[in-house]
Amino acid sequence: MESELNADVLPALVNEDTSLQRIALGIHGIPELKHDEKMNYLGEFRERIILRLTKRQVAEKLIYPEIKEALNHEKSSKMLINGTLSPQFTDKYIELAREMGKSYTMIHDPELTGETGLVVVSNEAVDIENIDVTSPNVI
CATH class of the missing domain: 3.30.1330.30 (Ribosomal protein L30/S12)
Structure with a gap:
């Protein structure tokens, strides 16, 4: 049961994380070294x-x-x-x-x-x- 719950929640978190990354890139631009x-x-x-x-x-x-x-x-x-x-x-x-x-x-x-x-x-x-x-x- 617990593994089924993680399997359902994990893709949503990954997608949310990717979306947040895209928003951050849009606002701040591509990170630049040094x-x-x-x-x-x-x-x-x-x-x-x-x-x-x-x-x-x-x-x-x-x-x-x-x-x-x-x-x-x-x-x-x-x-x-x-x-x-x-x-x-x-x-x-x-x-x-x-x-x-x-x-x-x-x-x-x-x-x-x-x-x-x-x-x-x-x-x-x-x-x-x-x-x-x-x-x-x-x-």
Whole structure:
């Protein structure tokens, strides 16, 4: 008798649970892994970043040679640029990406946090320990 009761109730609970899951997805959207981390790195996972410049570094007059090296990295796939930066600061990096045959994307997302101005990324994890450019050398 008890097993018959469980057999009748169980499918109803599973269906209700699925319905609740669908409602939650509709309200909140699909859950995203490491959302806060990604918003700090222009929408990318930290482990995919080859090199990063801050907004202040992108705004400097000359180009960091480390960006050219990062674009030449064997796993480099594209460059992402913070869309809040003025074209007068970003155009030099866009031109560099074009010259090197790499794609670039301007990221315009109001949820972006932090000071990231530009990242060179891979389509897979590269796990580079120090992604920040600290040298003042420019070309």
